[in-house]
Amino acid sequence: MLYMIMRQRDNGLHKEKAGDGGRCHHPPFIQQRLICLFCLSFREKSGRNRVMRNQTHTAEFILIGFSTTRGLQNVLFAPCLAFYLVLLGGNTAIVTMACLDPRLHTPMYFFLCNFSVGETLVTSTVVPRMLAGLMVERSAISFGGCLAQFYFYFSLGSTTFLLLAVMSIDRYVAICHPLHYSVILSSRVCIQLALGSWAVPFLFMIPPTIFRSLLSFCSSNQIDHFFCDNAPLLKLSCSDTRLIELGDFLLAILFVLSSFVVIIASYVAIISTILKIPSNTGRQKTFSTCTSHLIVVGIGYGTAIFIYVRPGKSHSTDMNKMVALLTAVVTPFLSPFIFTLRNQKVKEVFSDWLGNLRGLQRTKL
DSSP: OHHHHHHHHHHHHHHHHHHTTTOOOOOHHHHHHHHHHHHHHHHHHHHHHHHHHHHHOOOEEEEOTTTTSHHHHHHHHHHHHHHHHHHHHHHHHHHHHHHHOGGGOSHHHHHHHHHHHHHHHHHHTTHHHHHHHHHSSOEEEEHHHHHHHHHHHHHHHHHHHHHHHHHHHHHHHHHHOGGGHHHHTOHHHHHHHHHHHHHHHHHHTHHHHHHHHTOOBOSOOEESSSSOOHHHHHHTBOSOOHHHHHHHHHHHIIIIIHHHHHHHHHHHHHHHHHTTOSSHHHHHHHHHHHHHHHHHHHHHHHHHHHHHSSOSSOOOHHHHHHHHHIIIIIHHHHHHHHHHHTOHHHHHHHHHHHHHHHHHHHHHO
16 A cells, blocks of 8 residues: 555656656655565564464473472472382382282283383383472473373373273173183283273374474473473463364363273172172172272372363463372372282282292391
8 A cells, every 4th residue: 555655656756757858757765665665574574484483493391390499399309209119119019920920810910910010101201300300490301302201191191091991890790790700801802901901092192292293382481390291281382272172171081081981880880799799798808809999090080080181271280280299109109009908819929929038038048
């Protein structure tokens, strides 16, 4: 529009000049203004391109974690490290006993072994970096490292939920169909259930990870969490994340709520079968084989549903960080004790192993 006005003014001047000898001149101030307008337009376009490049390419993220309260960092380091080391030792002991002792070569302990491996791996994707972040002022993670942590944390976490559902099916078959237990849960079926629990989450988490790699990020690269959790990562994006959030919500329903429904249905059938047992001693003995699993289910699903099975980004970040800390450190720390201290067969195997170790020590002396 500005160019047209200037052009009309230029034509008027040309007509005036044409009346005076028929000569036509281009006033130099019009050419200078056109050149300035072109330069300003080019400069604005270059500025927008620089802003888009800054928003799109993020080399690294800063994990804020608990750095806002330095005293809390110092308090958390020692207990978190102790919990993590005990977790590694306890789950390693469970896996070793389940693999080497013939008394534990049953579907129940096969699935427990898989669950222990899954909990160890999902905790190891978060806790070592969190412990390192507690010791430094600035905890940085690369863009690729952040996406990798996101992928493995949620893939392994979904695997543990599916394994808990499979363990409830094992208890259902053992209590409701004891005579057909070895036939229904054969070695082939157990391996297929375990492989499915591991493979399906790792496949389903590929698209969400790819979508996050294509997001544009604003000037801030500070993640208000101690790891690359979903909601804090999406808050930094300048892109429209509504479809990604909907996909995350559907995946949470698929892995968390659907497996929880399987567990509820299994225990409804188990409880109805237990109530048919005539003696109180028999009912208590049968139900005692399920209590460890029920405790872990209650803790694991309660925290996961609180954090992840909610659409949108309107989460309380501070509350989520504390609950995620309990999920990543405290709950896996308690699981080996819950599954071993309340299981008579595991306690027998463990005491026999301790006795053998003491015997070896006395022989050497």
